Amino acid sequence: MTIDEQVALLMQGTEYGDDHLHNAMADELRQRLIAAEKENRPLKVYCGFDPRTSDLHLGHTVPMRKLRQFQELGHEVTFVVGNYTSLIGDPSDKDKLRPQLTPEEVDYNARTYAEQAYKILDADKTKIVYNADWLSKLTFAELIKLASNFTIQQFMTRENFRLRWDKGDPVYLHETFYAIMQGYDAYALRTDVQVGGTDQLFNIVTAARKLMSAKGVQPNIGIIMGILPGTDGEVKMSKSLGNHIPLLATPEDMYGKVMSVPDKAMGAFYRLISRLTPPEIEVIERELAEGKVHPRDAKMRLAHEIVGIYHGETAAKEAEASFVRVFQQGDDPEDMEEYTLKAGQSVLDVLTESGLVSSRGEGRRMVQQNAVSLDSEKLEDALVDFPGPGVLRVGRRKFVRVVA
Numbered sequence: 001m002t003i004d005e006q007v008a009l010l011m012q013g014t015e016y017g018d019d020h021l022h023n024a025m026a027d028e029l030r031q032r033l034i035a036a037e038k039e040n041r042p043l044k045v046y047c048g049f050d051p052r053t054s055d056l057h058l059g060h061t062v063p064m065r066k067l068r069q070f071q072e073l074g075h076e077v078t079f080v081v082g083n084y085t086s087l088i089g090d091p092s093d094k095d096k097l098r099p100q101l102t103p104e105e106v107d108y109n110a111r112t113y114a115e116q117a118y119k120i121l122d123a124d125k126t127k128i129v130y131n132a133d134w135l136s137k138l139t140f141a142e143l144i145k146l147a148s149n150f151t152i153q154q155f156m157t158r159e160n161f162r163l164r165w166d167k168g169d170p171v172y173l174h175e176t177f178y179a180i181m182q183g184y185d186a187y188a189l190r191t192d193v194q195v196g197g198t199d200q201l202f203n204i205v206t207a208a209r210k211l212m213s214a215k216g217v218q219p220n221i222g223i224i225m226g227i228l229p230g231t232d233g234e235v236k237m238s239k240s241l242g243n244h245i246p247l248l249a250t251p252e253d254m255y256g257k258v259m260s261v262p263d264k265a266m267g268a269f270y271r272l273i274s275r276l277t278p279p280e281i282e283v284i285e286r287e288l289a290e291g292k293v294h295p296r297d298a299k300m301r302l303a304h305e306i307v308g309i310y311h312g313e314t315a316a317k318e319a320e321a322s323f324v325r326v327f328q329q330g331d332d333p334e335d336m337e338e339y340t341l342k343a344g345q346s347v348l349d350v351l352t353e354s355g356l357v358s359s360r361g362e363g364r365r366m367v368q369q370n371a372v373s374l375d376s377e378k379l380e381d382a383l384v385d386f387p388g389p390g391v392l393r394v395g396r397r398k399f400v401r402v403v404a
Helices: 003-010 019-039 058-072 103-117 140-147 152-156 159-167 173-189 198-214 251-259 263-273 278-289 295-311 313-328 347-353 360-368
Strands: 044-049 076-081 126-130 193-197 221-225 338-340 372-374 390-394 398-403
Touching (some): 003 058, 058 076, 076 103, 103 126, 152 159, 152 173, 173 198, 193 198, 198 221, 251 313, 263 295, 278 295
Parallel strands (some): 076 126, 338 398
Antiparallel strands (some): 390 398
């Protein structure tokens, strides 16, 4: 790739909320790439990940996909496990205090986090470090000196802190340490580029660059990634909102969930978590706009691409065939879990005990919405005795084979 093509790829999916800042970061990246090429060295790139959960979804992978692009261009990638910053918890995208984790919880999450990250990153080319290695060694005097680079006003202009302040909710002093700690990560690593989401804009572009300059080193270039919407196509993908697609989902479930994403969100999914280049995505979006490609076909390509990343090409083809058979041709899945019917069970009993619904309330709602069927026959009463063996279906994607 030419330098301009590299810049286009590496800036794909970025959001800064300000054109001037976007252009400034792109220009810095271009100059750093030119310098690295002349010096015959790779750029040093990092992203920090706070292992506050062990259950990752596609939204967590956005910065990992960007790191993989850097790897494929020959650059050096460091995966920073925030085992020290996790003890506080990043307040950037929260309007309330995050619970503090124990070192044991952080350690467990860190191990599973890295294992799942290797579904995207090249394990042989990824350096893993832990920020406790340097943050835990800072003295109180050093922390005071670092903090002197920032004002309380800078923190209070942040929306999440301001919201809590205006509501009269507490803003704890230790929460302001997070940006300082992340800034020190950048200084300690001395890398060229730091990748993060838009919720990290203050931490990366303000705190890290300011602190690095104050410490007399060249500041990082901030590659600030957009936030992946959930399956509703509206708000940030989140397990708590139920609009997430787990990394550990089966190929069929992952494929089906991607197909449920609204058409308007396809562009974000392509740009943020696919392996396609800017020219390839431009062709897809142009053909969609001109009516040359049906949105369903573009989404099937997207679903195939995403399942292929996490489960391989063979699994992607099988998931696609299953989707076509079940959702386009109306057939039952070839493989499904079985549930043994017990005497005297009602429709609602089977729905809840088989795991097709999460609660009896949800079961009643699904029946009322005509979303429950047995061998294609609608079940209209949740409280009657279950009719007998057959394929029980809830909604479009949940099946279980009921046996006697």
